[in-house]
Amino acid sequence: MERIASKTIAFNGKFFGAGPTGVHKVAEELIAATDALIAGQAANGMDYAVVARDGVEVPPYRHIPCVRERPWARRMHKIAWEQFYLPLASRKGFILNLCNLGPLLHRNSATLIHDAQVYSAPESYSLSFRLWYKFLFFFIGKRHKIIFTVSEYSKRELVHYGVARADKIVVVHNGCDHVLQIRPDDRQIAVLDLDRRRYVVALANTQKHKNIGVLLKAFAGEPLRDVPLVLFGGATRADFESLGHAVPPNVRFTGRIADAELVGLLANAGALAFPSLTEGFGLPPLEAMALGCPVVAAPFGALPEVCGNAALYTDPLSPDAWRLNILSVLNDEAVRQSLISAGHRQAGGFTWKRAARDLFETVKAVNG
Template sequence: MKPIVFNGKFLTVAPTGVHRVAEELIQAFERLMVNCQLVGELPEVTVAAPTTAERKPALSLIRLIKQGFASGLPREFPWEQINLPWIARNALLINLCNMGPIFHPDSLTMIHDAQVYLTPASYSLGFRLWYRLIQPLLGRTNRRILTVSEYSKVQLVRYGIAPAEKITVIYNGCDHVLTHKPAPGFVAERGLERGGYVVALSSTQAHKNIRVLFKAFSDQRLSHLTLVLFGATNRETFENLGFEVPANVRFVGRINDAELSALMVEALAFACPSTTEGFGLPPLEAMILGCPSIISPCGALPEVCGDAALQAAPHTPDQWVEQVLRLADDQGLQARLREKGRQRAGLFTWDTAARKLAEVIGLTVLDASLETSASATKSR
């Protein structure tokens, strides 16, 4: 089997949700290798990263190499487009973070969503133009496109990224959160009480739709509860952008995995009001920890969460108020959602995702071998 190279450009920046997927999937792929669950001879597997990469995934069998003359340039794009194809010239290249080099057709690229088409206001003009230029080229030249939900697959087909028969869905896992023991005392130190707050991701991106939560928590019916937002975006940033932030909103900033686990374990609910999501990992992370989720019925959220989460319309604050109050007033409902949420989220594991990736790699290598054989036959 030919060597495999994972695109490690994501190791140069602070981790985001997409980067989390890449790191967890590579680690799970290594567990498959260690457990000898990959069929046939084990390939040589490498993560290739720019020399500026400071983070290092927890790997023992898979090598990390750092090289490339263009690695110090802005956003690492030149490294990905110039250096990486040479580094992976005789290998199957796997790109897990939406992008990859144009001139390496022996590739698989995971494109998580079509948000640059669905919610262009969430991204800068340069970002939108780059994605709209490169991703359709990857869809045409790569051996296969991977994505994270059936919803995303439909959208990638809709916007001409790739035909349906060329796209494989590999669902994210969420079981990584179970490896982090909740940080003791974190919730109390923030002045929060168990069951007295709702958690959500702090983001100004248009499709994250935090405005509807601000409107809901400005309602007097929720004045006794707190909306806790985690992430880099603070109150001042929202207010400078014209958001009206209620007094009962608390910003806890960037937090680590143990602190996030503590926050979710003791929360009344996790709220995800997004108008679209390619997958929707945070609600599942909450559910597997026993925190009920309230989601909008948009994007891949219903596909992923099933009937194990409550739903509220994305632009109707009253529905969010009502669903939060239902949970607060009904301990039986809380218990049922905790149990259903754990069961549903437990279906999404990184080991399952890695096995699916291994299957796709097997098919890809077979396809490449058939093409080589066909070319040799024609040349005779």
């Protein structure tokens, strides 16, 4: 490949080809939305490119070319590739890292750090993971020109933990309108034998701060005995039980499912339950709102900032409170319709076009 030219904004494409995560989804949507903005707006002679590993699939963007690694870099570990090859290949350009980490050697960079949870929720991560992220955050926050983050809450946390100064951090909220472009696939409703509007969806995630244990306790109680709790994602019943959770029989696990299947589940659910104790943003509640699914959430982290008055907030430590509020959403049509209407209004303010424009303008100002 040719090296990145001066004035070129190089997206760090290390995440392409990796397993699906929320962070990777945000990166994909931001690049796609930036691609849609570029036509006629590449002021000051700036160009964009994605730098990616050889052999990984990268979407065919209209205005953002993909440049591949040179043959001698193909055997490099992904960390070495990001820390050494990427800054070498992009040394005349500006590197934009969208997945928390980036090369320390390249000061002419911006990095999107989604949250400070390695500090605020250390029990959710391994020691090696925490140490590596804290090491990189320390230097990224000092060396890179811009630190982006996804909420005012995350900005306060990053300042609190000394990652970067407040005047260096720019908030760019995520969008959620991508779910409206996905045709729902209802197969999971049949596979799991669900009745529309009579089941609740939540994350299958064992990280402590996700707090799914409170839902397991809530659904073990008599009032919700006949209401399925559908957990989507990679964690299994055995994973929860190995951590000491009692998983009641009305909990059903989807495993990893396609985006279209998740959209189908959310669009037909009685509610999304989101009891997280901390979130840098909290994309699933907004996705649910956009699809007309009522949201019951904990009032912690960035969730009040993101969900506004469109969620039914619930004490994250009280199974009884979750049981009561979930039943209210399922059984009281006035409550349900109020949450759906408020949810549509709230989700409508979070678009990827707006996010990409905020990102685009900030980077353009630094490189003008």
